Every structure is written in C-alpha cells, then in structure tokens.
Amino acid sequence: MKVYISADLEGIAGVTHAEHTMRDGKEHERARVLMTEEVNAAISGAIEAGATEIVVNDSHGTMRNIIPERLHKDAYLISGTPKPLSMMEGIDDSFDAAMFIGYHAACGTQNAVLDHTYAGRVVSAAIINGMELGETGINAAVAGYFGVPVVMVSGDTAVASQARDLIPGVVTVVVKQGIGRYAARSLHPEKAQAVIKEAARKALGSLGSVGCFRVRPPVCLELHMNNTGMADIAELIPGVERIAPRAIRFVSEDYLTVFKAMRAAITLAGETLQ
C-alpha cells in the first residue's frame, strides 16, 4: 500500500500565530519539531495499517519545515519550492490513499486558526464550480484527479468540519479548537500525536469506505483577491478573464490546468506586495 502525506503547519497542535509559522518567527524552530512529530505519528499509524511506501510532501511556506533527520526513517520527504503541484507535489495514480496533516480552514472561516487559502496576503476566496474551497478541497481534488482518496485530515475543529462536508467518510482528527484566528485550546502535542497515529491506522484500515473528491469538468475557478492591483496583474495570464475589480475567472476541461493557473495567478499577484 502506497500512502501520500501532505503536511501543513497552521493545523499542528500548539500552533496559533505567525511567530510559529513564519521562517523568521521566534517560535518557528519549535513549531517545525511539532510538525515533524505529527507527521511521524501519521507515518507510524500508516505502517501499522500495512503501508509499504510513504511519501511526505512538506506543504507550508518555504516547504522546508520538516526536519529531515527527525522524520521517520521509512518515509520519503519532498521539500522545497517551487514545485509543479505545490502542496500536492509527488501525488500520482500509484498511491492508494492520501492524508493531510496540520491543515487549516479556508480563508474567511470564523474561529479557525490562521485561516487562509494558499496565500493569505493575496487570496480572499477561491470558488471552484460554485464551491468556495480552502486548501483541503483544492488539494483533495488534485488527489481525486489521480483517483486517490483523502482518507484522513488533521487540524483544528473548523478544518475538520470543512473536510467532512466535502469528503464523506473521511476520518478527521481535531488537535485544537480555534478560539479566534490567533488563539486555540489545544491538545498536548504528545496526545495529538497519539490520536493522529490511531486515526491514520484506522483510516487506512478501512480503505474503500472513502470516495475520491473530484471536480467535474468543465472546471471554473473564480479567484477573489485582496485588491485591484492583484487582479490587474493576474489578468495578464492568457485565458484569464477579469470578472470584477478584484476577481478573475479561468475555465478549463482539465482540473490540473486550472490548479496551475491558480498558482500562477497567486504568484504573479503576490509580486505587487514586493
């Protein structure tokens, strides 16, 4: 059994602030350890469930957060950025299941720790075929494109609820309850790791009960941005249509083409912040 893990940082137990998540934050080094240990817990659970190959993709910020020498020896680590599929780099149709560790709710979710969608300073909403999606949905649809079900998602209460709304049967692990954007009531890290390990084992032990989350073609992305200057520059991408002062639209038959166009638009729009 081949298992794919995408790991983010905002949904790790104990993490509540940019001091944890930004590379130069005072708490970042500690947050990296906590992230690595939650991923290790998922790996241990996967191995107990019979996983024979595990690929972990570091999916936060610089994508160089997981500490290689502390990662479980039986997993491959993809780190660094940019990479073609970003938070889902390395996924393909050879995998039996995917798990999301340390995930967070979509931009605009109340009482959700560090809620955002791909780039908090750029994106105010990503709407795909009429569904407002966060990273859980956007990335689960990349897995679904390859026929891979997302069987487990860990993070705060809000991301767990968004995951269950999109993916019937998904196992969710709540490691903290958001009290606001920058506050949470969290499990102790060791407790969070124990729950993640058990959930991973359980989720992979009942493969087949979770379906793939797929976005059917034609795929229509509406990307709402924080200001008009961002849409000015995103509009330069061939095929992109300006639909509002701060919003663009991109349509394709192919989900991955839309996913890549979204990333290009976000990256270009982010240039206005330099």
Ligand SMILES: [Zn+2]
């Ligand atoms: Zn994220």
